[in-house]
Amino acid sequence: MQQEQRSSSDRPLDPGCLLECDAERSADRLGCAVVDFPVAVVLPAGGCGERMGLPTPKQFCTILNRPLISYTIQSFERLSWIGTVVVVIAKENHDLMLNIVQKFNHTKVKVVHGGTTRHRSIFNGLQAFSNTTESTLPMPKPKVVIIHDAVRPFVEEDLLLKITLAAKEQGASGAIRPLVSTVIATTSEGYLDHSLERAKYRASEMPQGFLYDIIFQAYQRCSEFDFDFGTECLHLALQYCGTSAKLVEGPPTLWKVTYKRDLAAAEAIIKETLSTSACIIAGAEAEAVELAKTLQKNLNMMETDVIPCGKESNAEYLSKTRNFIHISTTGSNFLGVLDMVKRFEDTDHARLYPVVIVWVQLNMTKQSADSQRTDELTVFRSLASEVLQGNVLLYGIQIDHSKVPEQWERSVERLTQITVALIRDRNAALTGQLLHA
Numbered sequence: 562m563q564q565e566q567r568s569s570s571d572r573p574l575d576p577g578c579l580l581e582c583d584a585e586r587s588a589d590r591l592g593c594a595v596v597d598f599p600v601a602v603v604l605p606a607g608g609c610g611e612r613m614g615l616p617t618p619k620q621f622c623t624i625l626n627r628p629l630i631s632y633t634i635q636s637f638e639r640l641s642w643i644g645t646v647v648v649v650i651a652k653e654n655h656d657l658m659l660n661i662v663q664k665f666n667h668t669k670v671k672v673v674h675g676g677t678t679r680h681r682s683i684f685n686g687l688q689a690f691s692n693t694t695e696s697t698l699p700m701p702k703p704k705v706v707i708i709h710d711a712v713r714p715f716v717e718e719d720l721l722l723k724i725t726l727a728a729k730e731q732g733a734s735g736a737i738r739p740l741v742s743t744v745i746a747t748t749s750e751g752y753l754d755h756s757l758e759r760a761k762y763r764a765s766e767m768p769q770g771f772l773y774d775i776i777f778q779a780y781q782r783c784s785e786f787d788f789d790f791g792t793e794c795l796h797l798a799l800q801y802c803g804t805s806a807k808l809v810e811g812p813p814t815l816w817k818v819t820y821k822r823d824l825a826a827a828e829a830i831i832k833e834t835l836s837t838s839a840c841i842i843a844g845a846e847a848e849a850v851e852l853a854k855t856l857q858k859n860l861n862m863m864e865t866d867v868i869p870c871g872k873e874s875n876a877e878y879l880s881k882t883r884n885f886i887h888i889s890t891t892g893s894n895f896l897g898v899l900d901m902v903k904r905f906e907d908t909d910h911a912r913l914y915p916v917v918i919v920w921v922q923l924n925m926t927k928q929s930a931d932s933q934r935t936d937e938l939t940v941f942r943s944l945a946s947e948v949l950q951g952n953v954l955l956y957g958i959q960i961d962h963s964k965v966p967e968q969w970e971r972s973v974e975r976l977t978q979i980t981v982a983l984i985r986d987r988n989a990a991l992t993g994q995l996l997h998a
C-alpha cells in the first residue's frame with residue numbers, strides 16, 4: 562500500500578488505534594470533554610468476503626494472531642467517550658465472534674445478526690438500540706451513531722471526533738479520500754462513453770456519523786432496491802431525510818481490506834507501528850552498558866530508552882513499547898528475561914500485540930564447550946516455546962566481545978541489523994533461535 566510522504570511532525574497517528582500512548586490518552590481526555598452526548602458504533606461484519614477468495618470471511622482472518630475485526634473493535638473501544646459497539650455478523654459466525662470478544666476482552670461489544678446485504682446488516686445493527694426481546698433489554702438510544710466497516714481496522718481518534726461532532730451539528734458526516742483513478746462510464750458494448758473530471762469527485766470511505774434518528778428513519782423509508790443494491794449510507798440520509806452530509810478528508814489508512822494483498826498491507830502497517838520504539842536493558846557490567854549505548858546509537862530509526870536491569874518491569878516502560886532488548890554477560894542466565902515475561906503475564910501486556918524480547922548474550926571469554934552451548938540452546942528453546950503461548954516472541958543473539966575495534970564494530974553492526982529484522986518481522990518461526998552476530 563502506498564504511504565504518503567509526510568514530515569514526522571505532521572505524520573498522522575496511523576494506525577493510531579494500535580498502541581495506547583500518552584498522546585492518545587490526552588486526546589481521549591479531550592474527546593471526553595467535547596463529546597458530552599451518547600455515541601455508539603455499528604460495525605457491519607456480516608459479509609463473506611467473496612473478493613478475498615478465502616474460505617474464512619476477511620473480518621476473521623488473523624494478523625499477528627488476532628482477527629482483523631478485533632483491531633477494528635479496539636479502535637473504538639479504547640475511547641472512553643464511545644459507548645456500545647454493535648458488531649453485526651452472520652448467524653453462523655455467532656460462536657466464533659463470542660470467542661473473539663472473550664479472548665481479546667472486548668468489553669463494549671454487543672453482537673447482532675446481519676442480513677443478506679450490507680445495508681440490511683447495518684439496519685439490523687441500528688435496530689438493536691430500539692428492539693426488546695424476551696431476554697434482552699433495549700440499549701439506550703445514542704444521540705450519534707458511527708457506522709464503520711469492520712474491515713477497516715485503522716481509525717484515528719481525531720477523525721472520529723471530527724465525524725462525531727459534524728454528525729451532531731449537521732445530521733450526517735462521512736470520511737472521504739481523493740480518487741486514485743479516474744472514474745469512467747462505459748457503453749454496453751464495452752467502449753468508453755465518458756469520463757468524469759477526477760478533481761471534482763472523491764471516494765466515499767468510512768467512518769460515517771449520523772444523528773441516530775436520521776439514519777434510522779432513512780432506513781425505515783428506503784426501498785427494497787436500496788437495501789439490495791445501495792452502497793452508500795450518506796445517500797440514504799440525503800434522499801430520505803434531506804440531510805446533506807458534511808464531508809471530512811481522512812488519511813490513506815482508512816482503506817477497506819478487500820483483496821488478499823490488503824491483508825498483507827494491513828499486517829505491514831501493524832508491524833511498522835509496533836517497531837517504532839524499543840527498550841534496551843543492560844546488565845550491570847560496564848561492557849553490557851557500553852554495548853547498550855552503541856546499540857541505541859545504531860537504532861536511530863527507533864525511539865529507544867536504555868535502562869538498568871531490574872527496571873524493565875516498570876509500568877512506564879511496559880506501556881511505552883512492545884520491544885525489549887536484554888543485554889547480559891552472564892551466560893545462560895535468563896533470570897532478567899524470566900522476570901519480564903512474568904510481568905507480561907501479570908499485566909496482560911501481550912494480549913493484544915505480540916511482545917518481542919531479544920536476549921543479547923555478550924560473550925566475554927572464549928567460546929564455551931559445545932556440550933554447554935547445546936544445553937543452553939535447549940533451555941532457551943523450551944523457554945521460548947513456553948512464552949510463545951503468551952504471545953511473547955523470544956529470540957537470542959550471541960555476540961563475542963572483541964578488543965579489535967574493526968572486528969567489534971562489524972559484530973555490533975550485524976547485531977543491530979539482526980535485532981531490527983527480528984523486531985520488524987515478528988516471526989514466530991524464529992523464536993528460540995540463538996543467532997550469532
Ligand SMILES: Nc1ccn([C@@H]2O[C@H](COP(=O)(O)OP(=O)(O)OP(=O)(O)O)[C@@H](O)[C@H]2O)c(=O)n1
Pocket residue numbers: 604605606607608609610611612613618619620649675676677678679680682683710711712817818819
Ligand atoms: N451482508 C453483508 C455484507 C457485508 N457486510 C459488511 O460490510 C462491510 C463492507 O463490505 P464488503 O467489503 O463488501 O465485505 P464483503 O461483502 O464481505 O466482501 P465481498 O463484497 O468481497 O463479498 C464488511 O465489513 C462486511 O462484513 C455485512 O455486514 N453484511
Ligand SMILES: O=C(CO)[C@H](O)[C@H](O)COP(=O)(O)O
Pocket residue numbers: 679710765766767792793794795817
Ligand atoms: O466505502 C463505502 C462508503 O459508503 C462503501 O459504500 C462501503 O464500504 C461498501 O462496501 P462494498 O461496496 O464493498 O459493499
